[in-house]
Amino acid sequence: MDLLRPPDVSYRVWKVWMRNRDVFLKTVKxxxxxxxxxxxxxxxxxxxxxxxxxxxxxxxxYAAFIAPALVGISMMNASFFECTYASFVRMYYQKTFDAIIxxxxxxxxxxxxxxxxxxxxxxxxxxxxxxxxLALQLIKLPDSLLLIPFSxxxxxxxxxxxxxxxxxxxxxxxxxYPIFLFITPMFLFSGTFFPLSALPDPMQLASxxxxxxxxxxxxxxxxxxxxxxxxxxISLAWLISVGAxxxxxxxxxxxxxxxx
Amino acid sequence: xxxxxxxxxxTKIYDGVLVVDGVNFEIxxxxxxxxxxxxxxxxxxxxxxxxxxxxxxxGRLLVKGMEVxxxxxxxxxxxxxxxxDNNLDPDFTVLENxxxxxxxxxxxxxxxxxxxxxLLRFVQLYEKRNSAVNxxxxxxxxxxxxxxxxxxxxxxxxxxxxTAGLDPQARHTIWEKIRALKREGVTVVLTxxxxxxxxxxxxxxxxxxxxxIIAEGNPRELIERHVGPEVVEVDSRPEVLDCVLREGELYxxxxxxxxxxARNPKGLASELMGVCDFxxxxxxxxxxxxxxxxxxxxxxxx
Numbered sequence: 390m391d392l393l394r395p396p397d398v399s400y401r402v403w404k405v406w407m408r409n410r411d412v413f414l415k416t417v418k419x420x421x422x423x424x425x426x427x428x429x430x431x432x433x434x435x436x437x438x439x440x441x442x443x444x445x446x447x448x449x450x451y452a453a454f455i456a457p458a459l460v461g462i463s464m465m466n467a468s469f470f471e472c473t474y475a476s477f478v479r480m481y482y483q484k485t486f487d488a489i490i491x492x493x494x495x496x497x498x499x500x501x502x503x504x505x506x507x508x509x510x511x512x513x514x515x516x517x518x519x520x521x522x523l524a525l526q527l528i529k530l531p532d533s534l535l536l537i538p539f540s541x542x543x544x545x546x547x548x549x550x551x552x553x554x555x556x557x558x559x560x561x562x563x564x565x566y567p568i569f570l571f572i573t574p575m576f577l578f579s580g581t582f583f584p585l586s587a588l589p590d591p592m593q594l595a596s597x598x599x600x601x602x603x604x605x606x607x608x609x610x611x612x613x614x615x616x617x618x619x620x621x622x623i624s625l626a627w628l629i630s631v632g633a634x635x636x637x638x639x640x641x642x643x644x645x646x647x648x649x
Numbered sequence: 650x651x652x653x654x655x656x657x658x659x660t661k662i663y664d665g666v667l668v669v670d671g672v673n674f675e676i677x678x679x680x681x682x683x684x685x686x687x688x689x690x691x692x693x694x695x696x697x698x699x700x701x702x703x704x705x706x707x708g709r710l711l712v713k714g715m716e717v718x719x720x721x722x723x724x725x726x727x728x729x730x731x732x733x734d735n736n737l738d739p740d741f742t743v744l745e746n747x748x749x750x751x752x753x754x755x756x757x758x759x760x761x762x763x764x765x766x767x768l769l770r771f772v773q774l775y776e777k778r779n780s781a782v783n784x785x786x787x788x789x790x791x792x793x794x795x796x797x798x799x800x801x802x803x804x805x806x807x808x809x810x811x812t813a814g815l816d817p818q819a820r821h822t823i824w825e826k827i828r829a830l831k832r833e834g835v836t837v838v839l840t841x842x843x844x845x846x847x848x849x850x851x852x853x854x855x856x857x858x859x860x861x862i863i864a865e866g867n868p869r870e871l872i873e874r875h876v877g878p879e880v881v882e883v884d885s886r887p888e889v890l891d892c893v894l895r896e897g898e899l900y901x902x903x904x905x906x907x908x909x910x911a912r913n914p915k916g917l918a919s920e921l922m923g924v925c926d927f928x929x930x931x932x933x934x935x936x937x938x939x940x941x942x943x944x945x946x947x948x949x950x951x
Contacts (some may be wrong), residue, residue, distance in 0.1 A: 487702075649703070
């Protein structure tokens, strides 16, 4: 089967999105508080704790250096976990996808709806974190408000990547592999807690080629500091093209898994 | 009137295995049509091809004149599906399961709610409308899935083992609902392992085995043609078997009993009782189960 076949999608994608939104709103108390607690803890421990010893990085206080990276990490976690564990539960245990494709919706619409929902989770987390970071004066207005629309693009990249893993995961435990082999290294080596320039050249290059978080952090940091550099355009192009390819790939991998 | 569903040389190969092997059938509008067969016969695969959720390998499959591969959305719009696995949404209440499903068919919210409540009354779950799905019994879940399958007012209802694992009361409730729907003109396509279910509900049926259709007809015809009116049943022992063989009658052996498909069962029974020493001899009416066991053999399939 052609893995880059253009998907068959329509406005019905929103119906899948709405299904997930409705469930989210029903369980909002659990969903709302926990996901953004973690980046705040990191900010307190590393930004204000470790930051005392670090001093300034790239001409800014350490807390202000890592704050946009923590927003980027939150975008990554929100989307990646939604479209791995949560999507896998809906697909495999609850058979929600099977139920939906018995109606006029196509599987392509179900998967794209899941990915768009995963991106929305990224937007939700970002929107919760922004006022806190603004209150702490770690990010600047008005440019940092662009982090909100940007979180959708970042979310799309991580969601579609997650959906590719979901399409090939034999069991729910299989997600340990992408998490330990991919998400954790990305968390540490994407210019998140120290500048990318501190890495040896080959690692810098690898990080720029393979890690979406590197590009997400670069753009987030630019938006938070109130100015995007020329390099941001390359990162933006990287994210848009990789997001588009992974979205199409994940839909076709899912067709292979579920519609054989 | 042309058939509402027709299959011509319908074939499905899955991972190199021939799951559905060139089957032909025609289902008429308004009838209840059954697919019987042991596990692995290809019944569910056939249902899923009609539902346009898995592609056929070759042959033709038309639903209301539309080819499944070409117009899946239009076909799915007129189908209601009760799948073999319960796939209700555990994140929603009973009522929300129906209204969320209605949205997939573009049914406006107010109309969806009205239909959902009406259907919950029909399947006797109105009182449970605000319950969580996992608080329902097995029978209630099946009824809710039936209600969900009806939310788009389908012309064709596909029931894949609608009463598997239910107690007799729950099964009879479902049967009653299916009959009521048939009276309203809904075409019902059903798969089942339960011969009684098939006899009770189906106007016509096919028996499938190993991907092929091996018999077709209405339940009474099938019994007449393949078994005869009555069956003589006795405990299986070597000397009994010798005796039956001597008489030259058709027989099958299942679970320690010999089933003899005799032309003149009463005569045979008394004759046999004179000749041989039988234990636990019975004469009973032939059922669809005899046809099924005779045609599909006695080996366990799983």
